[in-house]
Amino acid sequence: MDLIDRRTLVAGGAVALTASAMGGEAAQAQAGPKSIFKVDAITIPIVGETDVFPVRRIYCIGRNYAAHSREMGSDPTREPPFFFQKPTDAIQNVKTGEVADHPYPSLTKNYHYEVELVAALKSGGTNIPVDKALDHVYGYALGLDMTRRDLQRAMGDEKKPWEIGKSFDHGAVIGPLHPVSKTGHMAKGPISLAVNGAVKQSSDLDKMIWSVAEQISKLSEAFELKAGDIIYSGTPENVGPVVKGDVLLCKLQGLPDMSIKIV
DSSP states (O other), X not given: OOHHHHHHHHHHHHHHHHHHHHHHHHHHHHHOOOOSXXXXXXXXXXXXXXXXXXXXXXXXXXXXXXXHHHHTTOOTTTOOOXXXXXXXXXXXXXXXXXXXXXXXXXXXXXXXXXXXXXXXXXXXXXXXXXHHXXXXXXXXXXXXXXXXXXXXXXXXXXXOOOHHHHOSTTOEEEOOBEEXXXXXXXXXXXXXXXXXXXXXXXXXXXXXXXXXXXXXXXXXHHSOBOTTEEEEOOOOSOOEXXXXXXXXXXXXXXXXXXXXXXX
């Protein structure tokens, strides 16, 4: 092989290597930026399914039972609905049939239970009419909106946001989701909570001031609702404190019981 052939071969190889490298860089560029670390997806198990429900946002309605509204110092006849949010990673999944350990949170000395129906959305939108709202519901679950009541009240007294009283680790306890196809829409039925066997909360879903459909409609006026949103629909009266060692048993007609132990 003469000198010219060798130079041609070397040049060709260099071009090929350069093209390969450029091709790799182009492929990497087309793949887009990569996350610098992994963040776990927040999901809720679905009864009878291997698939899970991914959670996008957690909405909660405040004071949605008249008696509870009164015990919190409000007049339910004059109040429009109001909402707040919890972070999605506040979710604590509780399996059917288990008594799940629930850690007593930091900073509080007055930790309260609030049993609630939770609606999970499969679709959404803005300005959703009430008569179309339930079309967006995928299913229902039993939930607990746990509350650091002393922190919530202190912030309220100071005219400051009381997020610290509601938005904390494990503060959104929830049982598995039950698809509407299996339960139908839940507009009435007994709901209750017992602490160490003594019933503390006892009411009926039909005593909600704002129905699930109305909640969805009202929320969609302020936010674009989307698949993956869940709504804690309010708690009945007689909320109260728990301490370490207490066992809570939540019941809602049409869904399995849910239980946690404060540890």
